[in-house]
Amino acid sequence: MAAEDADATLSELGEFAVIDRLVADRRQPPAVSLGPGDDAAVVFAADGRTVVCTDMLVEGRHFRLDWSTPHDIGRKAIAQNAADIEAMGARATAFVVAFGAPGDTPTAAAVQVADGMWHEAALLGAGIVGGDTVAAPQWVISVAALGDLGGREPVCRDGARPGDTVAVTGVLGRSAAGYEVLRNGIDGFDELRRQHRVPSPPYGQGAIAAQAGATAMTDVSDGLLADLAHIASASGVSIDITLDTLTSDEAAVADAAGATGVDARQWVLGGGEDHALVATFPGAVPPNWRVLGTVAATAADGAPAVTVDGSPWIGNAGWQSF
Amino acid sequence: MAAEDADATLSELGEFAVIDRLVADRRQPPAVSLGPGDDAAVVFAADGRTVVCTDMLVEGRHFRLDWSTPHDIGRKAIAQNAADIEAMGARATAFVVAFGAPGDTPTAAAVQVADGMWHEAALLGAGIVGGDTVAAPQWVISVAALGDLGGREPVCRDGARPGDTVAVTGVLGRSAAGYEVLRNGIDGFDELRRQHRVPSPPYGQGAIAAQAGATAMTDVSDGLLADLAHIASASGVSIDITLDTLTSDEAAVADAAGATGVDARQWVLGGGEDHALVATFPGAVPPNWRVLGTVAATAADGAPAVTVDGSPWIGNAGWQSF
Numbered sequence: 001m002a003a004e005d006a007d008a009t010l011s012e013l014g015e016f017a018v019i020d021r022l023v024a025d026r027r028q029p030p031a032v033s034l035g036p037g038d039d040a041a042v043v044f045a046a047d048g049r050t051v052v053c054t055d056m057l058v059e060g061r062h063f064r065l066d067w068s069t070p071h072d073i074g075r076k077a078i079a080q081n082a083a084d085i086e087a088m089g090a091r092a093t094a095f096v097v098a099f100g101a102p103g104d105t106p107t108a109a110a111v112q113v114a115d116g117m118w119h120e121a122a123l124l125g126a127g128i129v130g131g132d133t134v135a136a137p138q139w140v141i142s143v144a145a146l147g148d149l150g151g152r153e154p155v156c157r158d159g160a161r162p163g164d165t166v167a168v169t170g171v172l173g174r175s176a177a178g179y180e181v182l183r184n185g186i187d188g189f190d191e192l193r194r195q196h197r198v199p200s201p202p203y204g205q206g207a208i209a210a211q212a213g214a215t216a217m218t219d220v221s222d223g224l225l226a227d228l229a230h231i232a233s234a235s236g237v238s239i240d241i242t243l244d245t246l247t248s249d250e251a252a253v254a255d256a257a258g259a260t261g262v263d264a265r266q267w268v269l270g271g272g273e274d275h276a277l278v279a280t281f282p283g284a285v286p287p288n289w290r291v292l293g294t295v296a297a298t299a300a301d302g303a304p305a306v307t308v309d310g311s312p313w314i315g316n317a318g319w320q321s322f
Numbered sequence: 323m324a325a326e327d328a329d330a331t332l333s334e335l336g337e338f339a340v341i342d343r344l345v346a347d348r349r350q351p352p353a354v355s356l357g358p359g360d361d362a363a364v365v366f367a368a369d370g371r372t373v374v375c376t377d378m379l380v381e382g383r384h385f386r387l388d389w390s391t392p393h394d395i396g397r398k399a400i401a402q403n404a405a406d407i408e409a410m411g412a413r414a415t416a417f418v419v420a421f422g423a424p425g426d427t428p429t430a431a432a433v434q435v436a437d438g439m440w441h442e443a444a445l446l447g448a449g450i451v452g453g454d455t456v457a458a459p460q461w462v463i464s465v466a467a468l469g470d471l472g473g474r475e476p477v478c479r480d481g482a483r484p485g486d487t488v489a490v491t492g493v494l495g496r497s498a499a500g501y502e503v504l505r506n507g508i509d510g511f512d513e514l515r516r517q518h519r520v521p522s523p524p525y526g527q528g529a530i531a532a533q534a535g536a537t538a539m540t541d542v543s544d545g546l547l548a549d550l551a552h553i554a555s556a557s558g559v560s561i562d563i564t565l566d567t568l569t570s571d572e573a574a575v576a577d578a579a580g581a582t583g584v585d586a587r588q589w590v591l592g593g594g595e596d597h598a599l600v601a602t603f604p605g606a607v608p609p610n611w612r613v614l615g616t617v618a619a620t621a622a623d624g625a626p627a628v629t630v631d632g633s634p635w636i637g638n639a640g641w642q643s644f
Contacts, residue, residue, distance in 0.1 A: 033371055034476055037479075038478050039405075039410055039479075040406045040409070040410045040412070040467075040469065042373050042410070042476050044370065044371055044372075045367035045370055045372045048366065049364050049365065049366055050365050050366075050468060052362060052363050052418055052451065053361060053452055054418040055454050056421075056454050056456050056464060058457065058459075058462070061456065061458065062456070084361040087362070088360065088362045090362070096375060096376040096466050130374065132378050134378050134379075136383065137382075137460060140422065140458065140462050140464075142378060144376055144420075144466030146468075147362065149364070154356055154362075157361070218360075218361055234359075
């Protein structure tokens, strides 16, 4: 950014100059046929299908500007959309971004959001190919992600079958722990704070799970039990997980749980936003995936259910959107 | 919607039940391989490329709930994204939608937004394939559109060449006129009000222009002169339009201009949001397109410029985002 613009607000600079700043010096990956600057972008889809999803983040609801840097927020917005693409067994190739903010927002902050988005997209080899910038009373970031299935069938939530093994890759409970540390204003626990601000989905593992024959998959955005319940319900099966398989996740958040007076298992079983991937496999589980439990037929007189060590779990049911 | 839920708010019903209401009984077009209900959707892209764009609408900035019905707002959100896809010479196939609203919003209003979106998408043979619903202090609607080029090259803004003919299809000035009628609380002019609430992009004409050899194209979202300036600047050419070619548009808004004390030509030349398509053609202009003027080389000592009857136009420069 030119020095004279460094302190300019969005309204001082104006939409087109802001967009020029946001798109300057970005290098698009080979999957992008036409990048930003026209009415729309063009992304290659050699597979003949495009995977697509969208997620919106609202200031004060999904992030706080006093907790996260604009760079963090940009990374998180891309990561949570990319995780949804991974959960289909696909790879994110491109993102479009709509960014709403008050006119007195420093343009430098918007550029930092874009930098964070590009940082995260680069981890995937993907590009930010287009967007929209508008005036809004608070920050609102809406991302849509495109993904490539690489010739594989998508892994949906409805394919889990009795006898399948349930496994997870990525971390659990960290984001929820970091949130509580931040909310309570407790010192320390920098790594947990960081993991709340910017999740680390296990990029690439979605495609690996698909190649390994995963029958169902989702990302952990609402909480492990809540997201497993989506698979159980869609597949018409029941799922039981073994608490002992989660000791490493519990251990990672145990000190923070002690400091905030929370049961660490509530974070591990009920905390969302880490964007781990959880899937069901009829055969062997790929490297880097940890077995959590098994899929069983739902009892003739019962509904699909998720149990922990054979019993219903009483506790945090996961994230509520409204 | 079940009768007992008719008065429920978004927060009373909860995210998943709201989504169930929004997606119930929708019929996806053949271009959609996998619709809503999983982590992401899958859309066919037989062309091997996907056109993609996004636009965000914020309550109070891009629409008012006392001027537009939720159905109108849903239609407009789809229409303005579809117009961007048309402007590439493509056809919209699918949309994803992020919807933010206060928790006390009636679920019925959100369903009306979705009904409006489906109404507009049906005009295109397209589907709403996925989305996100979140809590926000005011309504925010962000749409991303996917489009199909049908084997053609995209029509960008940078291809206009000296000697090309400039032509438009669709209407001009109506949305700006309807806005002023609404803003001034003037009775009558129902058709102009309607055209402000819900634009009518000339669907299908983008592909027709591409087939006819259009060298550059954009939709009129910021105002005719402002959008032609984007083509002139990107193409490194100058554009002159003849005011007499716009008499039918002027006539359509003349009464409203008289009633509000505005020069009708300001609306026709400077008003955005009608989402007409404007393009440049090296040869004959397709049926339903009206010739506006010509493309010329930019003077050796000058910058790309848009003129009206050979002179710079002094007036409304078009929409400002911030």
